Amino acid sequence: MSNLFTYTIRIADSALILGQRMAEWCSNGPTLEEDIALSNISLDLFGQANGFYEYAAQINGEKSADELAFTRNEREFFNYQLVEQTNGNFGKTIVRNFLYDSFIFLFYTELANSSDERISALAAKSIKEVKYHLRHSKNWLIRLGDGTDESNKKVQDALEELWQYTGELFEMDTIDTELMKKNIAIDVSKLRPKWNEMIDSTLKTAKLNRPEDGYMASGGKKGIHTECLGFLLAEMQFLQRAYPNAKW
C-alpha cells in the first residue's frame, strides 16, 4: 500500500463512517425539517467518501471504490474513532459532529493547498459542504446547551463521553510526515490552536464546560477501533458479502 493510497482512504473512511451514522437518523429525526437536514449531511458525506475512494482506487488499481467501501474488514478501516461512535440521543450526535466538523473544516481548508491536484480539488469541493455541516452542528449545540436544563445536561454528558476521541484528530504518523515532505499531506498537529479557539468560543456561548483532557483514545489511523465499528460494517457490508458475485 502506498502512502498516498492510505492517506486517501483514511479521509474517505471517516466520511463514509460518519455518513453511515447520519443515515441511521433517517425517519428518526426530532422534526421533519431536521430529518431532512440530517439526510443532507449524510448525502454530502457519502459523496465525499465516494470521491476519495475513486481516487484511491485509481492509485492502487486493485479494488474499486465500492469494493473499498464494502469488502474491507474492521482492521483495514482507518477512520477516526470519533466518527464511528453511535448516534445516541440527538444531543450526542450533535456533539460528535460538532467536534469533528470543527476539525474537518480546518483540515480541508489546509488540504485544499495540497500539491496533489486531485486531493486539492476534492478538499476544495468538500469545504463548502463541511462549512454547512459545521454551522448546523454549532447552532444546534448552542441551542441545546442554552436551551433547557435537561438539554444542557444531555449535551454536557455527551461532551464528557466523547472528549476522549478528540486527541487522535491531531496525531501525526510517518505516512503524514512522508507525504508532508512532498506537500501532499498537511500537519494536523498545527490545527489544534485554531480548533481550540472554535471549541472554546462555541462552548462558552452554549453555556457548556470544556472537559478535562484525561485518557485519550488512539488508533483509528492504524485500523484499531472501538467495538461499535464492527456492527456498523456488518450491517453496511451485508449484501456485498452475502452475494459476492452479484452486481447491483
Added chain:
Amino acid sequence: MSDKIFQEKIDAEKKIEPKDWMPEGYRRHLVRQISQHAHSEIIGMQPEGNWITRAPSLRAKMILLAKVQDEAGHGLYLYSACETLGVTRDELIQQLHDGNAKYSSIFNYPALSWADMGAIGWLVDGAAIVNQVSLQRTSYGPYSRGMIKICKEESFHQRQGYEIMAEMAKGTPEQKEMAQDALNRFWWPSIMMFGPQDSDSPRTGNAMKWKIKRQTNDELRQSFIDKTVPQAEVIGLTIPDPELKWNEKRGHYDFGEMDWEEFWNVVNGHGPCNKQRLAHHKRAHDNGKWVRNASQAYAQKQEKILKS
C-alpha cells in the same frame, strides 16, 4: 347562494384558494385526503429507510437516501397545504398517533430484501404517480400546486425502482429470485392502493362533483395495470395473477379478483407492520420532544434579549 357560486367555480375549472368560501364538507374531505397523503409520505420513509444502511453500493445508498429525503420533503409540502385549511401540523400528527388519521396501507407491508427497494419504487411509486398525475388537476389550489411539484420527483423514483428490478432480473439466479419474490409480494397490495372498487367507495360521489378527485379508483387502477404489465414483460418477470389477460375489445388488461378482506384488515390495523410503523413514528416524535423544547426555550431567551 355561496354553495351555487362555489359549484360554478368548480365547474368552470377555477381553483379554490385558502381564503375562498368553501362548503364545510369540502374542507373536511380535503383535510382528510391531504393529511392522509402527507402521513403516507412520512410513514413511507420507514420501509425504505430500513435499507439505506444496507444498500449494496455507494451509488445505491445515495439514490435511496435522496429518495427517502424527497419523501420527507413531500410530507412537508402536504402538511403545509393542509395547514392552509386551518389545521396545524401538530394536530395532524396527533390524529395520526391517535389512530384517527390513516396513511396508505401499502406501508404496512415489510421490506424484506433489496429487491423490495426496486418493487416499492417501481410499483408503489408507480401507482402513486398515476394517482398524483390525476390530482394535479384537483380543484384546491395549494393541493394542486403541491402535486405538480411532487410528480416531477416521483417519476424519478419510479425509474430508479424499475432500474433496480431490471438489474436484479438480469443478475444471478438468486437476484432474479429476489426480484420475482418482491413482485409477488407487492403486486396485489400495489393495485389495491387505489382503494375499493367504485361500487364500494362511499366518498367518491362528492369528491368527483367537487373535482377533488378527477378519476375514479377503478379508472386509475386500470391505467396503472395497463402501464405496468408490459414493463414486467420487458425485464422478464411474471405478474402473480393467472387471470391477467389483454382484452382486445376493452383495450385494457383484464385482471383477477383482489382480496378485499385482506385489504380491509390492513386498513383497520391488522396488517403485518401497522403497529410497528406507528410505534416507530411515535418513538421518534417522543425522543425528539426534549430537542423541540430546548429549541423553543432558546428562541424565547433570544427574543427576550432582543427586546431588552
